[in-house]
Amino acid sequence: DAGVTQSPTHLIKTRGQQVTLRCSPKSGHDTVSWYQQALGQGPQFIFQYYEEEERQRGNFPDRFSGHQFPNYSSELNVNALLLGDSALYLCASSFWGLQTEAFFGQGTRLTVV
Amino acid sequence: AQSVTQLDSHVSVSEGTPVLLRCNYSSSYSPSLFWYVQHPNKGLQLLLKYTSAATLVKGINGFEAEFKKSETSFHLTKPSAHMSDAAEYFCVVSDLRDTGRRALTFGSGTRLQVQP
Numbered sequence: 001d002a003g004v005t006q007s008p009t010h011l012i013k014t015r016g017q018q019v020t021l022r023c024s025p026k027s028g029h030d031t032v033s034w035y036q037q038a039l040g041q042g043p044q045f046i047f048q049y050y051e052e053e054e055r056q057r058g059n060f061p062d063r064f065s066g067h068q069f070p071n072y073s074s075e076l077n078v079n080a081l082l083l084g085d086s087a088l089y090l091c092a093s094s095f096w097g098l099q100t101e102a103f104f105g106q107g108t109r110l111t112v113v
Numbered sequence: 114a115q116s117v118t119q120l121d122s123h124v125s126v127s128e129g130t131p132v133l134l135r136c137n138y139s140s141s142y143s144p145s146l147f148w149y150v151q152h153p154n155k156g157l158q159l160l161l162k163y164t165s166a167a168t169l170v171k172g173i174n175g176f177e178a179e180f181k182k183s184e185t186s187f188h189l190t191k192p193s194a195h196m197s198d199a200a201e202y203f204c205v206v207s208d209l210r211d212t213g214r215r216a217l218t219f220g221s222g223t224r225l226q227v228q229p
């Protein structure tokens with residue numbers, strides 16, 4: 001049983017560019033959440049998707065957007081990249097509405113230069 | 114609103130001695146509480162969770178945590194540290210609400226060093 005998979009594992013982008021990160025949830029999970037983990041800090045919640053809709057959003061600007069597909073996989077898009085967007089981006093999957101744990105992928109390390 | 118405070122950014126112990134990682138939380142609702150571990154260049158792994166059942170929660174690899182509502186604490190313990198326990202540990206709170214929405218709020222992390 002594959003867990004949560006994210007791609008790519010590493011990415012280098014230039015300021016002002018756009019980036020798309022991808023996530024496939026654990027088999028059977030229907031909810032995907034995205035987190036940003038800056039160096040030396042705890043992950044911060046970006047947003048959550050269920051039934052292809054954004055259900056909850058953290059304190060992130062509109063430059064951060066997402067999408068969920070019918071197969072429950074998800075994308076995170078970041079426009080107009082800033083140096084401060086450099087971080088580890090983590091995807092978590094879970095069941096909607098059940099108080100079960102979230103399973104995390106290994107993350108995508110984004111470096112903006 | 115919810116928040117988590119991990120009281121120590123770094124903890125260093127000797128192999129074979131007890132581990133104590135401290136966590137205090139704040140939540141407007143009945144909380145669900147978790148401890149996750151992150152090894153270098155790896156994702157987050159769940160150690161244990163509290164979701165309003167027994168207040169003493171047992172997790173993987175010999176870790177335990179006790180939910181103390183009066184103290185708003187959820188400290189992580191292990192009787193005897195192993196070298197492989199060296200990692201970053203995160204205390205996490207989530208609100209258990211009727212809507213079923215769940216956003217996890219992470220603490221800033223505690224780096225555990227285990228000396229031989």
